[in-house]
Amino acid sequence: NAGVTQTPKFRILKIGQSMTLQCAQDMNHNYMYWYRQDPGMGLKLIYYSVGAGITDKGEVPNGYNVSRSTTEDFPLRLELAAPSQTSVYFCASNPAGNTEAFFGQGTRLTVV
Amino acid sequence: TQLLEQSPQFLSIQEGENLTVYCNSSSVFSSLQWYRQEPGEGPVLLVTVVTGGEVKKLKRLTFQFGDARKDSSLHITAAQTGDTGLYLCAGEEGANAGKSTFGDGTTLTVKP
Numbered sequence: 001n002a003g004v005t006q007t008p009k010f011r012i013l014k015i016g017q018s019m020t021l022q023c024a025q026d027m028n029h030n031y032m033y034w035y036r037q038d039p040g041m042g043l044k045l046i047y048y049s050v051g052a053g054i055t056d057k058g059e060v061p062n063g064y065n066v067s068r069s070t071t072e073d074f075p076l077r078l079e080l081a082a083p084s085q086t087s088v089y090f091c092a093s094n095p096a097g098n099t100e101a102f103f104g105q106g107t108r109l110t111v112v
Numbered sequence: 113t114q115l116l117e118q119s120p121q122f123l124s125i126q127e128g129e130n131l132t133v134y135c136n137s138s139s140v141f142s143s144l145q146w147y148r149q150e151p152g153e154g155p156v157l158l159v160t161v162v163t164g165g166e167v168k169k170l171k172r173l174t175f176q177f178g179d180a181r182k183d184s185s186l187h188i189t190a191a192q193t194g195d196t197g198l199y200l201c202a203g204e205e206g207a208n209a210g211k212s213t214f215g216d217g218t219t220l221t222v223k224p
Contacts, residue, residue, distance in 0.1 A: 042215050056211070100157040
């Protein structure tokens with residue numbers, strides 16, 4: 001049972017570079033989320049999606065973009081990476097709101 | 113402004129002691145969830161509370177949802193070193209379906 005799979009696990013980017021963090025789930029969940037977590041802190045919602053073709057901004061969307069062309073995949077795009085985007089990124093999914101969210105293992109991103 | 117305020121931010125206790133951590137908001141939530149996160153891992157759901165005034169028990173952990181559904185508490189009896197971790201509350205405001213946000217968490221350290 002794969003659950004939520006995130007790739008890559010680690011990445012170092014130079015300032016101004018761009019990259020896509022991949023997230024895939026095999027549970028046929030409608031809802032998917034991207035969070036970032038800074039050291040010792042909670043999770044900040046970047047973007048979320050309640051179904052294929054639908055995305056919405058969370059608390060901290062600036063500097064990021066997402067797409068949801070399929071139920072399974074929810075990639076997060078960073079354009080023009082900045083040091084402030086150094087963080088651990090978690091993708092999550094659940095079948096509907098207010099239900100248990102299943103998290104990936106996280107992507108640790110460093111921007112230098 | 114943090115939608116969900118957790119307190120205390122850090123808590124260090126001896127094994128065998130009892131503790132309570134809190135999750136407060138000025139908003140009404142249709143439900144609140146408590147997660148536990150270990151270093152290097154994604155959060156894992158402990159419980160979901162749905163009804164105002166609800167109390168749920170999970171072994172030595174007792175969760176309570178406030179009558180007005182704006183706050184929740186987690187009480188641990190006779191803490192063990194294995195309880196060490198980051199405890200997060202999360203909720204979805206009724207008006208924002210799918211927008212699930214987290215508090216900043218309580219970092220609990222249980223010393224032997």
